[in-house]
Amino acid sequence: MGLAVIDKSLFRFDGVRQRMGLLALLSLLQALCIVGQAHGLARGLVEIWKLHAVSTLVGPAIEFLAFYALRHFCDVAKQRISSKYGKYVAGQIRPQLQEKIFRLGPQALASRGTGSTVTMLIDGLDQVKSYIEILLPKMTDMMIISLVILVGVWWQDWVSGLILLLMYPLIIFFMVILGLAARDRSNKQYAQFNILNTKFVDSILGLPTLKMLGVDKEYEGEIYSVSERFRKRTIDVLKVAMTSTFALDWFTTLGIAIMAVFLGLRLVNGTMPLFPAMFALIMAPDYFLPVRQFGDNYHATLDGKNALHDIMSFIDSPETPQDTETKWEGWKADSELKLEGIDFAYPVGSKPAGDDTQSVASHSVAMNAVEQQRENEDDKKSDDSSESKDDSKTDSKSRRHRGRGKKDAKPIEADADGKAVAAQALTQPDALHHVSMDFKGYGKIAVIGKSGAGKSTLVNLLAGFNTPHAGSIELDGNRLENFNVAAWQRHISYIPQTPYIFSGSIADNIRFYVSDASNDDVNAAAHEAGLDEWLGELTDGLDTLIGEGNRGISGGQAQRIALARVLLDKSREVLLFDEPTAHLDIETEYDLKKTLLPIMENHLVILATHRLHWLANVDQVLVLDEGQVVESGTPKELIGAGGPLDHLIGEMGGNQIDQYLN
Incomplete structure (x- = not known):
């Protein structure tokens, strides 16, 4: 059962075998100390039983205390080694996990669910750390300490050694049976915990929409139902845990009792000296202690194993490899980007x-x-x-349109991973279908459409997060398979609906793209992004610490920090905005818009939005409906022409924008 809780991915980390070897050495030393401690205690008890002088207890007492101190020193050393290594592994995993989420982009949250991803990032890493802290020393103790004690007892009295040897497999047998039950329930509990987190977080994120539709009360019942299932699974795990603890204690007590009976009978019959009997009886609890401790922590190690398996599976999940060969110097006034017949569908969720x-x-x-x-x-x-x-x-x-054709589109040639993604995508409806567009030079392009039209999908595709499975892409004469191209991504800034804010100072967050930027440059970027008024209210200014996931700041402040990042890195000429003001109130949105417009000059700006007031400030409009470009042109050409844009304006109550025709 011990081997069953070892995840093979644990051996991928540097130094795990060295740590296990050091822990094994300390466990061996600790086992010898347990034997020496029991030897000194047995000697002292025998001296007392024989009514010898008190001076005869000095030697046994020194022996006992010396081995007792060394034993606990080994225990503390093992805890520190495993604790530090647990932190080290968690520290190794965290950047890999964050980099993976960064590379996959919004698709990572979409495929797993926001709550599940948050659980993996926060609780999952803590569970992995605890898993390593518990597993490594408990495993070495169970394999080494019990064996050394058995040899010591057998050396003094083979009958007692035989009893201990026969009881050990019985305990292991019941541990395996209960362990299998615990593993099954723990897997279900972990899965249910992810479901609960996903349901809860997504419900919170969608609460305004739920209230608007008048169905928020229905989702109260959904959250209650999911939480009840999680509660029941937790109770099931606790039942197995308590049963396991009871079984271990009961069989341990039974084994010690049987050995004590045999020792007592032989002492009464005078067929056995007192010292070996006392020595064996003192050693018996320590013989069973490692397996009992492992059993007590088995459920915690299962949680950690599940978390580690989940994290490493996510890190190892396939992704489209980045094109690092294409050479491109950046977007210029005469640059051109052509997309023809682009099809994209989301892969089936595994x-x-x-x-x-x-x-x-x-x-x-x-x-x-x-x-x-x-x-x-x-x-x-x-x-x-x-x-x-x-x-x-x-x-x-x-x-x-779920059955609409993909056969007439020319597939993009890709490597093995890309083909696998394309094959998966063919089983889903198109999120983008036969999308064609041509961008030339600097300008502001608004991608307009209702919710679900494919605006964010298109922006994520341009950012390199989504890989098309059909169509062609040409960038300044370079044929691309997708936008996961190092040269392209080096020259784009992507600002999603909710920018990524990490735990640190405001200045550190602004330096997201340029880590070595000077304080003067950071101050200038913050000023251009309109952060002066807010920073003036803060005692520490740019050095003020803010929390992970926008904790401690508003949505408008988070967007301005994201804008400051763009302003700090002057080398990025392509700006991709995915609903940058979607979650802001009207006043904040208006202020932020005044900051955005100057930043957009001398850039290629692609702005996905459903806010119609942006039409007055853009050069070109692309209207998306059901994943297709149904209309394109300048605002003056489209507004009032009676086409899809006018229909969309009417549906969204935007008839008041007649002024845009002037």
Whole structure:
């Protein structure tokens, strides 16, 4: 059972074998100390029983105390070694995990669910750390200490040694049976915990939409139902844990009692000296102690193993390899980007470990509510299929296009990983279908459409997070398979709806792209981003610490920090905005817009938005509907022409923008 809780990925980390070797050496020394401690205590008890002088106890007492101190020194040393190594491994995993999420982009959150990803990043790493702290020393103790004690007892009295030897497999047998049950329940509990986190976080994120649709009360019941299932699974795990502890204690007590009976009978019959009997009886509890301690911590190690397996599976998940060969000097006034016949579909969400999790992947509570509301209004049959969370879900109309062809589009040639992604994508409806567009020089392009039209999908594709499975891409004469190209990404700035804010100072967050920027440059970028008023209210200014995930700051302040990052790195000429003001109130949005417009000059700006007031400030409009470009042109050409943009304006109550025609 001990080997069953060792995840093979643990051996991928540097120094694990050296640490295990050092822990094994300390366990061996500790086992010898236990034997020496028992030897001194048995000698002292025999001297007392024989009513010898007190002076005869000095030697046994020194022997006992010396080995007792050394034993606990070894125990402390093992704890420190395993604790430091646990922190080291967690420190190694964290940047790998963050880099993986950064490379995958919004697709990582869409496929796993926000709550599940947060659980993996926060609780998962803590569980991995605890897993290593517990597993390594307990494993070496169980393998070495019990064996050394058995040899010591057998050396003094083979009958007692035989009893201990026969009881050990019985305890292991019941540990295996209960361990299998615990593993099954622990896997289910971990999966249910991910479901609960995903449901809860997605419900919080979608709460405004839920309240607007009047279905927020229904999701109270959904959260309650999921939390109840998690509670029941937790109770099941606790039942097995208590049963396991009881079984271990009971069989340990039984083994010691049987040995004590045999020792007592032989002492009464005068067939055995007192010292070996006392020595064996003192050693018996320590013989069973390592396996009992391992059993007591078995459930914690299972949680850590599940977390480690989940994290390493995510890190090892396939991704489109980055193109580092293409040479490109950046976007200039005469640059041109052509996209022709681009098709993209989200891959089918894979089922995580455990049960009841298949329906969680790639679902957003708020967007599910929108779809359900529309389906109820249209009196259509419910369909749970959806696209990714970040504005990539299809509305009810898009279901009519799920069978639309991919055969007529020319597939993009890719390597093995790219083909695997394309093969997966063919099983899903198109989020983008036959998208063609041509960008030339500097300018501001607004990508307009309803929720679910594919705006965020297109921006994420341009950022390199989504890989098209059909179509062609040409950048200044360079043929690209996708936008996961080092030269392209070096010259773009991507600002999502919720910018990434990490735990640190405001200045550190602004230096996100340029870590070695001077204080003067950071101050200048903060000034241009409109942060002066806010920073003036802070005692420490740019050195003020802010929390992970925007804790301690507003959405508008987070967006301005993201803008300061763009301003700090002057080498990025392409700006990609995905609904940069979607979650802000009107006043904050208006102030932020005044900051944004000067930044957009002399850049290629692609702005995905459903806020119609941006139409007055852009050079070109692309109207998306059901993943297709249904109209394109300048605002003056499209507004009032009676096309899809006018229809969208009417649906969204934007008829007041007639001034844009002037």
